[in-house]
Amino acid sequence: xxPEEILKGLYDETLAGNGPAVLDLTHQALAQDMEPGSLLxxxxxxxxxxxxxxxxxxxxxxxxxxxxxxxxxxxxxxLRPLLADTGVETVxxxxxxxxQGDVHDIGKNLVNIMLEGAGFExxxxxxxxxxxxxxxAIEEHNPDIVGFSAFLTTTMPMFKANINALEKAGLRDKVIxxxxxxxxxxxxxxxxxxxxxxxxxxxxxxxxxxxxxERRSKVPA
Amino acid sequence: MSDLTDGNPLTGWTxxxxxxxxRSATKEVVIASDKPFCVIGERINPTGRKLFQEQLRAGDxxxxxxxxxxxIAGGADVLDINMGVPLTDEADxxxxxxxxxxxxxxxxxCIDSSVVEALEAGLAxxxxxxxxxxxxxxxxxxxxxxxxxxxxxxxIIALPNDADEIPMEADKRLVLTEKIVRVATQEYGIAIxxxxxxxxxxxxxxxxxxxxxxxxxxxxxxxxxxxNQTCGASNVSFGMPGRHAINGAWLPxxxxxxMTSAIMDARTTSIVDSVRAADLLLGNDEWGMSWISTFxxxxxxxxxxxxxxxxx
Numbered sequence: 001x002x003p004e005e006i007l008k009g010l011y012d013e014t015l016a017g018n019g020p021a022v023l024d025l026t027h028q029a030l031a032q033d034m035e036p037g038s039l040l041x042x043x044x045x046x047x048x049x050x051x052x053x054x055x056x057x058x059x060x061x062x063x064x065x066x067x068x069x070x071x072x073x074x075x076x077x078x079l080r081p082l083l084a085d086t087g088v089e090t091v092x093x094x095x096x097x098x099x100q101g102d103v104h105d106i107g108k109n110l111v112n113i114m115l116e117g118a119g120f121e122x123x124x125x126x127x128x129x130x131x132x133x134x135x136x137a138i139e140e141h142n143p144d145i146v147g148f149s150a151f152l153t154t155t156m157p158m159f160k161a162n163i164n165a166l167e168k169a170g171l172r173d174k175v176i177x178x179x180x181x182x183x184x185x186x187x188x189x190x191x192x193x194x195x196x197x198x199x200x201x202x203x204x205x206x207x208x209x210x211x212x213x214e215r216r217s218k219v220p221a
Numbered sequence: 222m223s224d225l226t227d228g229n230p231l232t233g234w235t236x237x238x239x240x241x242x243x244r245s246a247t248k249e250v251v252i253a254s255d256k257p258f259c260v261i262g263e264r265i266n267p268t269g270r271k272l273f274q275e276q277l278r279a280g281d282x283x284x285x286x287x288x289x290x291x292x293i294a295g296g297a298d299v300l301d302i303n304m305g306v307p308l309t310d311e312a313d314x315x316x317x318x319x320x321x322x323x324x325x326x327x328x329x330x331c332i333d334s335s336v337v338e339a340l341e342a343g344l345a346x347x348x349x350x351x352x353x354x355x356x357x358x359x360x361x362x363x364x365x366x367x368x369x370x371x372x373x374x375x376x377i378i379a380l381p382n383d384a385d386e387i388p389m390e391a392d393k394r395l396v397l398t399e400k401i402v403r404v405a406t407q408e409y410g411i412a413i414x415x416x417x418x419x420x421x422x423x424x425x426x427x428x429x430x431x432x433x434x435x436x437x438x439x440x441x442x443x444x445x446x447x448x449n450q451t452c453g454a455s456n457v458s459f460g461m462p463g464r465h466a467i468n469g470a471w472l473p474x475x476x477x478x479x480m481t482s483a484i485m486d487a488r489t490t491s492i493v494d495s496v497r498a499a500d501l502l503l504g505n506d507e508w509g510m511s512w513i514s515t516f517x518x519x520x521x522x523x524x525x526x527x528x529x530x531x532x533x
Contacts, residue, residue, distance in 0.1 A: 062426035103386050106423070110427075127385075153335060154336055182269070188307045188308065
């Protein structure tokens with residue numbers, strides 16, 4: 001197969017959620033000395049972008065998003081160490097978790113898939129994440145963005161508690177705070193002092209990128 | 222306690238049929254495995270409805286009137302009321318909504334909130350015997366909510382998840398169900414008939430195994446305790462196209478396994494029809510009298526519409 005054929009195959013099979021084929025093509029590509037960065041930026045990320053676009057149009061459904069994300073993740077397991085070796089930078093780092101008191105994670109997991117699909121490195125802290133655990137994860141990973149997920153009106157107030165914890169730890173200005181979950185609204189996000197809100201997984205990626213661009217334009221590199 | 226002892230051969234339960242009795246000021250509805258499925262109309266809920274949220278925040282409850290009428294027209298037996306509007310006094314809104322709904326109709330109410338203070342205010346304002354939605358197997362939640370259920374003589378929907386996770390295996394859900402039953406009956410003196418388990422039907426689009434897990438959980442809970450069970454009917458179809466058809470297939474499967482009610486949108490005729498057809502097939506609509514009379518009423522409505530010159 002030519003490199004072009006491999007990239008096209010990777011794109012098509014990722015879009016179709018065919019994990020074994022994606023893994024096989026990844027190995028073929030590496031055997032031909034193709035650049036890991038090219039596989040990521042010329043095939044995998046564009047495929048997940050297309051997944052997001054189709055999902056937004058209502059042409060793609062949750063299971064299709066999940067299996068495409070899983071197919072990409074299989075390839076990324078192989079590529080990640082190689083990417084690190086070749087100095088390819090991630091789009092950004094995202095620390096994510098469902099807030100304390102809440103065990104719901106389906107929505108959060110979909111968001112993770114689309115973020116990873118867009119090239120973010122996602123550190124998922126799981127469910128029932130206490131404020132101090134968010135603080136220590138931010139100290140450890142120095143992410144661009146932290147995401148708080150809540151599915152219940154009773155656990156949404158943890159957004160504010162988490163933000164207070166970040167302030168107390170002197171981290172609030174170092175990280176963009178995004179919030180989401182079924183009952184969450186833009187109004188609520190504003191009221192608790194979050195930087196961003198998105199209604200679904202695909203919108204989260206766009207909002208995350210926009211927030212990072214905003215921040216970069218404010219803070220000269 | 223019911224005097225019926227015919228059990229349920231589909232699940233293997235051999236004890237008495239558990240009757241969960243709900244009441245408004247004037248009407249009683251019984252949830253039981255030998256009765257027609259209990260349709261808990263779900264629409265009186267502002268989640269995901271921006272206009273409704275704004276109106277409620279401004280103290281305008283007028284949309285509730287329409288929602289109540291639509292759920293009743295669709296065949297709801299009980300009405301679920303949820304007033305979870307962020308940044309409002311949920312207890313106050315819930316009390317007003319309950320009073321309004323009780324002035325509009327005589328259906329029993331399922332008081333739906335995760336805020337303990339709102340549940341208590343709602344129970345205090347409610348006239349009759351309510352269904353409380355809901356408690357989990359977490360100690361903190363059991364300790365906060367079960368005393369209210371006892372104090373106000375209500376029934377309770379309980380979810381077998383704990384503080385760590387939503388268990389993905391039936392075994393763990395059974396263990397937590399056992400805990401809920403033990404704590405509610407032994408520590409709080411709540412009758413076992415008044416515990417309605419939500420077996421946690423998760424979205425099939427996120428994991429192909431969850432349908433079987435839920436069905437296994439429902440059957441085993443029924444086999445073990447004969448408990449009444451409920452679920453959010455539309456959970457299973459989250460993220461899928463053609464949701465009504467999926468929900469309409471799900472409920473009869475769940476009913477055969479021991480599900481006796483669901484929180485669902487009664488406006489969706491196809492799902493209500495699925496449930497009523499399953500009632501007939503499971504022997505809970507004797508000689509199809511209810512099914513036939515619904516058919517006749519629709520025929521009459523269609524004939525009347527035709528006579529008036531408008532298509533039905």
